[in-house]
Amino acid sequence: MQVRWLLPAGIGATLVVQVAHAAQYMSVEQAQRAAFAQATQFAPVAVAIDAAAFGVQPGWKPLVWRALKDGETIGWFFEDAVIGKSELITYALALDAAGKVTSVEILDYRESHGGEVRLAAWRNQFKDKTPADAVALDRDIRNISGATLSCRHLTQGVHRLLQLYAHVLAAKP
Amino acid sequence: MNSVRRARPWLGTLVDIRVDAMDEACAVRAIDAAFAEIATVHRLMSFHEAGSDLARLRHARTGECLRVNARTHEVLDWSLRIAQACDGAFDPCVATMQVALGVLPVPESSFVPDARASWRDIELLDGERVRLRRPLWIDLGGIAKGYAVDRAIEVLRAHGVAQACVNAGGDLRVCGPNPECADVRSADGVVFPAIELVDGALATSASSGAQHLYGRTREAVTAGITVSVAAPTCIVADALTKVVLAAGESVRTMLCVFDAYAWMHDSRHGWQSLRLAA
Numbered sequence: 400m401q402v403r404w405l406l407p408a409g410i411g412a413t414l415v416v417q418v419a420h421a422a423q424y425m426s427v428e429q430a431q432r433a434a435f436a437q438a439t440q441f442a443p444v445a446v447a448i449d450a451a452a453f454g455v456q457p458g459w460k461p462l463v464w465r466a467l468k469d470g471e472t473i474g475w476f477f478e479d480a481v482i483g484k485s486e487l488i489t490y491a492l493a494l495d496a497a498g499k500v501t502s503v504e505i506l507d508y509r510e511s512h513g514g515e516v517r518l519a520a521w522r523n524q525f526k527d528k529t530p531a532d533a534v535a536l537d538r539d540i541r542n543i544s545g546a547t548l549s550c551r552h553l554t555q556g557v558h559r560l561l562q563l564y565a566h567v568l569a570a571k572p
Numbered sequence: 573m574n575s576v577r578r579a580r581p582w583l584g585t586l587v588d589i590r591v592d593a594m595d596e597a598c599a600v601r602a603i604d605a606a607f608a609e610i611a612t613v614h615r616l617m618s619f620h621e622a623g624s625d626l627a628r629l630r631h632a633r634t635g636e637c638l639r640v641n642a643r644t645h646e647v648l649d650w651s652l653r654i655a656q657a658c659d660g661a662f663d664p665c666v667a668t669m670q671v672a673l674g675v676l677p678v679p680e681s682s683f684v685p686d687a688r689a690s691w692r693d694i695e696l697l698d699g700e701r702v703r704l705r706r707p708l709w710i711d712l713g714g715i716a717k718g719y720a721v722d723r724a725i726e727v728l729r730a731h732g733v734a735q736a737c738v739n740a741g742g743d744l745r746v747c748g749p750n751p752e753c754a755d756v757r758s759a760d761g762v763v764f765p766a767i768e769l770v771d772g773a774l775a776t777s778a779s780s781g782a783q784h785l786y787g788r789t790r791e792a793v794t795a796g797i798t799v800s801v802a803a804p805t806c807i808v809a810d811a812l813t814k815v816v817l818a819a820g821e822s823v824r825t826m827l828c829v830f831d832a833y834a835w836m837h838d839s840r841h842g843w844q845s846l847r848l849a850a
Contacts, residue, residue, distance in 0.1 A: 503581055504580060
């Protein structure tokens, strides 16, 4: 290991370590291919959302695609965004045909005031969460109290999309 | 060849992995494998998850030998080594107090933990077995994230990656010949390069309220302090941030023992080095 401290000692009473920069990770198309390598088509799905029923601001409009292989639904793909501490996080959620989470990928991370110095954190995960877990939202959120704000908001975002799947999409032919 | 970068939510934060100078398909495969390893560490060492090794230990009888995953055993081993080196300023058993303070939620357990229990009551045996001499709850939140970062770097290397960075919300490790820079920023958003790192790890922790407890007394450490530690591995860097937060300048010798460097920041003194890098 080699390490060099570049600031003079005593400097920077107001400086804090920046732990995350704005970053672009994947395009929607890249994330779709990564989530469903065998898909032959991603068909956009128009969804009508009752904002109040989902506990979100009016205007919440995640993008939804049906992943198809030779005309058969093999899963669902969502693009949505959440606000972290001050940053906008665009992310993609993939569900298999039964509504089970297969991947959560960050697409884009934009911040206005630098990163968050994280607290002791060790919490939630997304894999294998199904809409039935949504009733456990309160417990989950409490359980990730040590998690960073962006991680908590992302968890809430995933839960919202699982609700959307359960109440709107699962019944679609 | 460009860098390939992915981020996924794990370990209670957004984990960012970047691989440089590698064919894209190979880099993606390496990154997927590294995330799978991080997920495994997460599941094994989560304080809450029912199937985690820590949850299983909360259902073990006092004195019972319980077999845990080799990774959990390794992290416990590091925890005890560090707890011993700082005479308990860092203690993975402060969880009981953190639950009492509401920092951690009440976990499921078949016993009431003994408030006097400490790291000295955790016994590591051959064959990846653990024995608790007193009823106690273990939280590896202060160290397992760094371990997950180290494991991810090892997986990337095993996939032939030469230059990479794994960053779990500020606990990061870089491998390869090229230096990485960690920045600091001022309140008005100006960014300055602060730490240049080659083949090493950097972790940062800030104290606020009861999030960090002094292991020996179970009292909250002084709020408003930020500590950054550079070390060869992220598990050491991660754990030592907690030691420095708890014990301050008295840790200089320990930093040398673990080949680590530390910088402490508060609003009155700005950044101070606890052990100068060459």
